[in-house]
Amino acid sequence: MISVVRLRLYLSKFSLRFPVLIVIAIVLIIAVFSRCNGDADAGASVPGTIDFNFHVRPILSDRCFKCHGPDAAAREAGLRLDTEEGAFAALKDDSLRHVLVAGDPLNSELFLRISSADTSVLMPPPSSNLVLTPNEIEIIKKWIAQGAKYKKHWAFIAPEKPVVPEIKSDDWSKNEIDKFILQQQKAAGLKPNEEATKEQLLRRASLDLTGLPPTLSMQDAFMNDKSDNAYEKMIDTLLANPHFGEKMALPWLDVARYADSHGYQDDGTRTMWPWRDWVIHAFNANYSYEKFVTWQLAGDLMDNPGKEQLLASGFNRNHKITQEGGVIDEEYRLEYVTDRTNTFGKAFLSITFECAKCHDHKYDPVAQKDYYGTFAFFNQVNEKGLVGDISLASLADPPNMKITTKDVDSILRFINKKDTGAVTVMIMKDSSVRRVTRVLNRGVYDQPGDTVQMNLPKAILPFDTITYQPNRLGLAQWLFDPKNPLTARVFVNRMWLEFFGKGIVKTIGDFGMQGDLPTHPELLDWLASDFREHGWDIKRLVKQIMMSSTYRQSAAISKKQMEKDPENKWYSHAPRLRLTAELTRDYILASSGLLNMDIGGPSVKPYQPKGIWESSTSGRGQLSKYVQDHGDRLYRRGMYTFIKRTAPPPSMLIFDASTRDQCEVNRIRTNTPLQALVILNDPQVLEAARVLSENLIKESSTEDEKILKAYRLILCRQPSKDEINSINAYYKKENERFSADKTRAVQFISVGEYKVDKTIDPVKHASLMQVVHMLYNLEEATTKS
């Protein structure tokens, strides 16, 4: 056991690099993260060395900044604690006293006020409903005693590529990711799990890279490939699979609040699906993140933009658009600009930008003026708040662009247009006359205040008008400036989330002062820097993660791991994660053989319980009735299910899908009885079970072989002896039940529109279908593990 390591804590980058006792390191880290639950007392002892970023600011930000922070209008007693100069200034009403006296807590008003027994002077005041715990007070006291040193918020300092830690006798690490992970894992007293089995690895990678289970031939090929680089070959094959683009597009559709209807009251149809097809294409063609984002933010402003760039710019038109007759045009036009501004802040910067719409941000250095400075970039579109009510509804309000069959045959080959008619999509186009942007007092559309110029929060990175053009293209350049501290970190963190189920920064949408600190700050910065240095290459980043030992661990959880690290913060095992709404559907359809593998195209309307649209509609517009599709349109992937915003697909919502009302960067994962009911009773699932069992019965194999094959298709592994014995016994019992009541068997296999093969014995069919359906309901079937 190494007693001392040079654990270069992330925080040390901004001061000294210092050797720290491993024990202290653990305490520090635990102390930091045990405060994730906000109001809880840290519970741990006070760390030996207090760090502003890790220990003090979270307390000040959460409990003090609301009245003593960046928001000038809400600031009490002229005191601000978010800046060093503010905090060290003399008191406004007593120039001899100071809020902070370095090294002297007992003469620091801050400490005296937070520790006072007199509630009339106590801070935070009882009326604020905020309290400091004894432990937090002790931390602040010690911090002052140690010199009360301030530091800039970590996320606003551009990442520098950290040195990869050297770890003695490390035969586990496969790449840099592992070194960082292993270092902190060891510090926490944990060891990595063994590598997952080949079966597990294939299924995991296939789900992560294509969102589909591996086919039997993929399973056989990988199991039989004994070469040293079998795993890497498998990963490369999956990265080249055209379904990779679909899988990667899924979270981006949440970010971009993509939907097939306009949202708001009457909620008519829109045709933005060609934009969605472009996203899939962009991932498959491995556009760099820079190109991917720049085209979406400013494709229309590039030199001689082609139709593809214009199409990409539709990103900023995916917001909701009202068709409610009688609304005030300007109110809604500004609402759209607001949505774009908020989306920009959340999607690319992970800053809660929208907080600064009505007043200066309470916690982060984003003034209301900064907000409207950013707003100005998106405020130039030649658009209306209300183009027409539902009776005059358009599928794509101007500015828009027509995509013809000729376009699709030549330049826009990735669009899966099904007919010969043209399709119109919304795009961005600024008006030739610059619109003046004003601060809106309290965020209200008819309360304009001071005029602002296009600008961005200087605390993140000053918007240098010499370097950047004052338009959305300049905005994109600012985003990809190597000095921008957030862009790469934010994206890398979201990619990490895709594979590990949580971010290195847990608050995916908030890298600000109120957000969680990164669990692995150096890893985050290393990945971010490396990603930027290598041309923002997304496939490369993904492969890097996939190749790591961290990723390849087994998902089994030991008692020790459960005790020491119930949240698996230190990644000593792989996560087990329930599949998302769309992937749950895909998994069942794909393994049954029913899945329509078509990529892109107009969204479809599969089975849906009756009355969902009808019971909530105003009765106007073409979406007042749900007209279900038929044939192979019933079996498309979940991402192609038509999203009507005011009544989203119910089985998707039950599995925590986004309603696409606004930009979302992180889905919640729940485990509820309503989900059980979907897999138990949704005709889509039952039909899949019917079709798979039918196909199996038609094969010339024994019953045991059919069951085994179903098992391998659905669980993607060989069953244990106990498992298969139990399943075979279950089959026998069901077979007896259906034999005794053939009518029930006939009823059971009547589900769904896919044609039934009447030559098959219904009792046999129903019995096997029962087994297949049971397998779909296994926890493991819809869990990535």
Place this chain on the structure above:
Amino acid sequence: MDEFNKFRLNTTRRHFLTKAGLGIGGVALGSLLLPDLFGKKEDDTQALLAGLPHFAPKAKRVIYLFQNGAPSQLETFDYKPKLADMLGQDLPASVRMGQRLTGMTSGQKKFPLVGSAFKFDQHGQSGTWVSEMFPNMARIADDICVIKTIHTDAINHDPALTFFQTGAQQGNRPSMGAWMSYGLGSDNKNLPAFCVLLSRGRGNGQGVYSKLWTNGFLDSVHQGVVFSSGEDPVLYLKNPQGQDKVSRRDMLDELAKLNNMAFDKTGDPEIQTKIQQYEMSYRMQTAVPELTDLSREPDHIVKMYGADCLVPGTYAANCLLARKLSEAGVRFVQLYHQGWDQHGNLVGEMPLQAQDVDRASAALVQDLKQRGLLDETLVVWGGEFGRTNYCQGDLSKDNYGRDHHPKCFSIWMAGGGVKPGISYGETDEFGYNIVKDPVSVHDFHATMLHLLGMRHEQFTYRHLGRRYRLTDVEGTVVKDILA
């Protein structure tokens, strides 16, 4: 259960807390959607939830009869004879005071005042004014508290509805019911804490949207569960053809057996949770249809609510179902009844709307009262804004319409600690501005939370760095209407 598994399960509970991002104090009490995880006595989560409610509640449950589309205050509870006297005269600018108008009337050259075509009378000992269209609600005048001075910020349906349900016109904030589910959970572990019932009237309708019962940034278990009138009261509840309770039981047993084998290998406590959720879904399949079966209600109840209550999907049926759900412990039952948007033909449409809701709304209050439940159940009746005192479009001899009006409208509340038999607040003689005791939507929310035993400033949820409240940054409890 051996010690290890116990430990794992306990860890799951804690794990669930943090995983859902709720943190301490962040999890609802037992409800259908958070079943046994949180229901057990020895469970440490009980302690974590300490603090809610903040004080002894008057109301334990809420039934909200939302009149979607905005019924006119001038034809329901706010009697303004002056408007009849001034028929056809232009709304004085001194009254309008620059109030913004919707795009539907902002182009009008004239704003001809129009009084109610329906007679008003005073009712009960309280002398509450009620229009003749609502004879049954008039009969319960002494049980209800009419607030005549609700006002809102929005002038169009979507933002106004969203504001009423979530406390904000835009954005994806949790709805009232989701907040209740989050804060107080459900008294019945076999039912969701927040149920939604939809019906459609015969007047001009404006639609409802799932964001009105959204969980917003709260965990999705707090999402309103829509109970539909179709054959499946809850989506996907019914067994498929060819399956029954016995075969389902066998399937669940087989699943549990195989899931447990997987648990032995992987040790993931989520597997145990999954097994429990399947059990819960199985219990729901019995509990829910029993509850939603209205056919076995006794005659006197059917008479009270009206024969329509046996027609699934009607407002009357939903009122009766609301009573049953509430009685069974559902924290928040939200009804939406469409059809109150009388821009034109108010004289033709509004009586039809009234016919559909009058009897059942009153019956619900009476029914709760006779069961001794009214004291602990808050019933609310009202829409998202009011309507203009002037006519939209042409004023004809015997018909008129009214545009949206945000500055005053009437709702009523009953039971659950609200003072019965009073009218609160006063509007001017034009029925346009408030002259005494305004009640904002935030005030209304604050008051409702107060009745449920919660201090609205302290009932918060931290999301992306900010502590959110149903009342945003405003709201004052209307003390004068508390019993």
